[in-house]
Amino acid sequence: MKFMDEYRDEKLAHKLIAEIKRTVTRPWVLMEVCGGQTHSIVKYGIDRLLPKEVELVHGPGCPVCVTALETIDKAHAIAQRPNVIFCSFGDMLRVPGSEADLLVLKSRGADIRIVYSPIDCLKIARENPHKQVVFFAIGFETTAPANAMAVWQAKKQGISNFSILVSHVLVPPAISAILQSPDNRVQGFLGPGHVCTVVGYREYEPLATQFRVPIVITGFEPLDLLEGTLMAVRQLEEGRAEVENQYPRVVQRDGNRVAQQIVESVFEVCDRNWRGVGSIPQSGYALRPDFAAYDAERLFDVGAIATQESGVCISGLVLRGAKKPHHCSAFGKACTPEHPLGATMVSAEGACAAYYAYGRHLQPQDFAAKGQPS
Amino acid sequence: MCLAIPGKVVAIETDANGVKMAKANFGGVVKKVCLEYTPDVEVGDYVLVHVGFALSRVDEEEAQRTFQLLEELNQLDELIEADPALPQENPP
Numbered sequence: 001m002k003f004m005d006e007y008r009d010e011k012l013a014h015k016l017i018a019e020i021k022r023t024v025t026r027p028w029v030l031m032e033v034c035g036g037q038t039h040s041i042v043k044y045g046i047d048r049l050l051p052k053e054v055e056l057v058h059g060p061g062c063p064v065c066v067t068a069l070e071t072i073d074k075a076h077a078i079a080q081r082p083n084v085i086f087c088s089f090g091d092m093l094r095v096p097g098s099e100a101d102l103l104v105l106k107s108r109g110a111d112i113r114i115v116y117s118p119i120d121c122l123k124i125a126r127e128n129p130h131k132q133v134v135f136f137a138i139g140f141e142t143t144a145p146a147n148a149m150a151v152w153q154a155k156k157q158g159i160s161n162f163s164i165l166v167s168h169v170l171v172p173p174a175i176s177a178i179l180q181s182p183d184n185r186v187q188g189f190l191g192p193g194h195v196c197t198v199v200g201y202r203e204y205e206p207l208a209t210q211f212r213v214p215i216v217i218t219g220f221e222p223l224d225l226l227e228g229t230l231m232a233v234r235q236l237e238e239g240r241a242e243v244e245n246q247y248p249r250v251v252q253r254d255g256n257r258v259a260q261q262i263v264e265s266v267f268e269v270c271d272r273n274w275r276g277v278g279s280i281p282q283s284g285y286a287l288r289p290d291f292a293a294y295d296a297e298r299l300f301d302v303g304a305i306a307t308q309e310s311g312v313c314i315s316g317l318v319l320r321g322a323k324k325p326h327h328c329s330a331f332g333k334a335c336t337p338e339h340p341l342g343a344t345m346v347s348a349e350g351a352c353a354a355y356y357a358y359g360r361h362l363q364p365q366d367f368a369a370k371g372q373p374s
Numbered sequence: 375m376c377l378a379i380p381g382k383v384v385a386i387e388t389d390a391n392g393v394k395m396a397k398a399n400f401g402g403v404v405k406k407v408c409l410e411y412t413p414d415v416e417v418g419d420y421v422l423v424h425v426g427f428a429l430s431r432v433d434e435e436e437a438q439r440t441f442q443l444l445e446e447l448n449q450l451d452e453l454i455e456a457d458p459a460l461p462q463e464n465p466p
């Protein structure tokens with residue numbers, strides 16, 4: 001496919017790797033922020049192709065993974081109401097709550113539907129006027145415009161049986177939290193290309209300056225990730241700490257202003273609890289009071305929910321880049337994608353799930369060979 | 375989750391609710407996408423699509439520039455390989 005296949009060219013990839021090798025003189029730790037990038041890196045083995053000086057650690061950028069267990073349980077309580085049609089992106093279906101997952105609830109008779117786009121829920125709401133249609137609105141800044149438009153259009157079109165359960169998260173406060181944590185090892189970032197397609201990268205400039213870290217806004221294909229790595233390594237070697245854009249074919253400094261306007265009119269910034277990490281101030285979106293009528297949390301009183309996370313899981317450390325999945329004693333044993341114990345195993349984009357999917361629980365010697373503790 | 379892929383706009387229309395939509399071709403699969411966030415897009419353009427919404431036009435010139443830069447790296451590499459006086463790569 002155009003704009004995809006050519007970014008997987010093996011020969012060019014090796015040229016970039018050679019250039020990274022020529023550039024690097026000492027060890028550096030880089031973090032890719034987005035779960036889609038983590039998936040790509042592990043799938044193509046990019047971290048293993050890099051010289052041993054360059055270590056990639058995986059960031060908190062999987063919205064499915066960081067959705068609080070309490071929110072998942074709320075979603076499940078709402079989905080089981082008799083007059084509710086509960087709609088979700090496919091990747092939330094297998095995420096276990098305290099008791100079950102959405103697929104299990106569906107098999108028990110709950111009306112749960114997978115939608116490709118939140119806007120599809122409006123059609124379902126129009127066709128089912130006597131039902132309440134609830135959409136599980138998760139995601140980063142990338143997904144916020146779509147979720148905001150669904151609510152905006154519902155209001156404009158007078159659709160009153162539609163609401164969303166909001167669990168939106170924002171990237172810059174998470175980067176800031178990682179850099180402020182006492183065990184931080186991250187020296188540079190591959191910034192989230194698709195998040196920045198929407199919000200641009202002005203917001204990242206004060207982070208680069210304040211924490212003296214290079215941030216290279218990077219795409220998702222192998223050549224993008226390698227070029228982003230090269231740009232970040234060059235900055236580190238030269239002692240620069242700037243925001244650079246590896247992904248100018250889709251990202252502009254100001255992002256998409258039209259999308260930002262709709263997002264800002266529907267959502268406001270709030271504190272958000274990230275699974276595995278804890279509460280991060282000003283790191284999420286909630287519906288503005290003008291749109292309270294579309295807030296599923298207000299419409300459905302599900303009462304207090306008590307949740308319990310696994311004691312062995314170190315996903316909080318994995319999400320901050322302090323540990324890798326294979327450092328966890330449960331990885332690939334007690335914890336697998338079929339029976340996830342923690343945040344980073346629940347979605348294909350979580351670091352633990354990506355390591356598992358590409359067989360990294362089978363070959364620990366490869367990590368030893370790179371000089372990483374296993 | 376933040377997966378967004380490029381598709382080629384093959385038709386533009388306005389739906390019954392006044393929403394600007396397009397048909398976009400993703401390597402043979404044609405899907406409807408919302409164009410409200412990229413109102414200036416024309417038929418033949420490539421757009422980056424996430425959960426049914428075009429978030430940005432893909433800039434072909436910028437894409438070309440990336441490849442030019444990579445090609446230059448290429449030449450640099452061959453120059454170095456051809457010159458035994460310069461330090462050699464460690465085998466991967």
Ligand code: SF4
Nearest residue numbers: 313314328335342352
């Ligand atoms: S392997 Fe499972 S238990 Fe271990 S850190 Fe990852 S999600 Fe948590």
